[in-house]
Amino acid sequence: MEKENTHFGVKEIARRANVSIATVDRVLHNRIGVSEKTKKKINEIIKELDYQPNILASRLASKKIITLAIFIPRVSAETDFWDAPLRGVKRAEAEIKKYGIHIHHFFFDLNDKESFQKQAKLIFEAGVNGVLMAPTFVDEARQFVEACHQEKIPVIFIDSNVPEQHNLSYIGPHLFQSGYVGAKLLTYRMKSDRKVLVVNITAETDAYSYIQIDEGLRSYFRDHHLKNEIIRVDIKDTDDLSVARHLTEAFHKHEEIEAIFVTNSRVFSVARFLQKSTKSNIALVGYDFLQENIQFLREGIIDFLICHQPEEQGYRGIMALYQNLVMSAPVEKIHFMPIDIVTKENEAFYQN
Amino acid sequence: MEKENTHFGVKEIARRANVSIATVDRVLHNRIGVSEKTKKKINEIIKELDYQPNILASRLASKKIITLAIFIPRVSAETDFWDAPLRGVKRAEAEIKKYGIHIHHFFFDLNDKESFQKQAKLIFEAGVNGVLMAPTFVDEARQFVEACHQEKIPVIFIDSNVPEQHNLSYIGPHLFQSGYVGAKLLTYRMKSDRKVLVVNITAETDAYSYIQIDEGLRSYFRDHHLKNEIIRVDIKDTDDLSVARHLTEAFHKHEEIEAIFVTNSRVFSVARFLQKSTKSNIALVGYDFLQENIQFLREGIIDFLICHQPEEQGYRGIMALYQNLVMSAPVEKIHFMPIDIVTKENEAFYQN
DNA sequence: CTGAAAGCGCTTACAG
């Protein structure tokens, strides 16, 4: 069987317009040096034929390489959460690098705002064509996106969003709703009147995203007329010792704590504390499919993990930039990831 | 910036082997008409250079079109479950049809074994290059796969598996574990000693897959030393009336039923019954992200839906065939899908 | 402002 030839190409357009294919190419890519008249004629024919460019041929012939930047926190000894998006990025890279797409990696330190700004500057100097980033430091991210926007460099956010910016897209969780789901999961093991502890372990002070999670959680309790007292503990020093100290204090003050919700992936740190202090009957819910978390999930110390497919976020982010830059494909401004519920029973088949 | 040229192509291989690129091409595709000696030499160079073919160029130059068959149940008035895999197939098709991949659709009737065999015959006569299918009728599927295997036509199963066949791959749930997860979800709302009703609504008599789900469910109760009596009802006539009749009977016989598990997507049918008979305090868990099921989930009549991303199964199945046929990429024999837990709270963001 | 020609890395008849 042979390929049928229902699709028209540049050659046919050129023939109908009585011009050369070079001129058609110029119009196709909005390059200068074509008279308005020919341009108009060619555009009409393009529309008439519903011309679809052959990306295969285009990428094959093109000598241009497209450079993308991935700009996320460095994997640290404390948490390797950001390894997942990176895996997704690499998976995307493997698929498209033959087609002239290169990806440069830029990492910043979650505990160091300056490292973010330094890397942001480097990205700018590198002259990339698009950026996939985690807007962890909100104000700095805003500035960076604005600068990119001036240069017409598309930027996609993952993991958390900064609304009302000139970013091409956001790919990540609906944080409010994810807190809402977390609250539901918490309640499965709870008696009606005991206290709930919300633990927020992060050096970040803006903490824009944690507020949304917290609000989602509280909304659930309100919507269901649950009267449990909700206590909040903020822990700025993210090491185990500091976490243990804060938790010990909280348990001293509040005897009736029977459920803990950790607002990010550092739930393993709380699990370690619970394991050591042999507090067994406490419901524990947190975020993210990290190796350490899974271990505690298996042991029954963590009850549920909420996950937002970080690997997929990285993969989709790169692919969206690629589609947008190479094929001028439209990209939806917000793409919410599923709110996945991972338990001991289904973790084996979870696809990060 | 220009593409760098680190990758070697057929030209370089030909140069090093002192042959023409046509001969290299012959070796690359295991075509006949090359002396053992040249073949060996070329293969050595291919290995040495770690040659990676440029699929872009390959598909562009090739005149061959590849035809795939999708072979699944027809969407019926009773259930539109199979629309999801079909959407995935169409999404894959949209991505790869420009590259000479065509997909033919073959549907059979879930209540009619003969329709399966008739379509199977048609697929064979159509001379397709690969098949993505649901092996709903186990024995017939076995025969079909064997026949395809003789003709070296790769076959991929989705949704349910038939083990030990000559299929290229299975992409779908681990049914035992999915029943196990279902049991866990059931127990959230249960008092300790009441009865559990397992409802199996299907015209299919082999019911190979339902057995595995059932076993998973019972295992959970055993593993957790739960003494609840588990009653099983099989309903061959899949209409609402028949379902209502069987359930009424079950509730008469067993007063203490407080949880129902439906082994497939027809949980909406049970939900309708519960809604009408105003039995409110019964936990209900079933399968699949159908519009009707979601409605009952929102209303709180269904507590949980277990889902296996049927759309993704269709998409991946086609892409795996494509990778295998076009780039001779290896395909894993079994790919288990995640066991997703969908609730009222997270359904809005679920990606089928 | 426009066109002729070479080339991207393959595949495919065709000729020998």
Place this chain on the structure above:
DNA sequence: CTGAAAGCGCTTACAG
């Protein structure tokens, strides 16, 4: 058993 040449549908210098 092997090779020279055309061509897939584009892009890219280069020349005018």
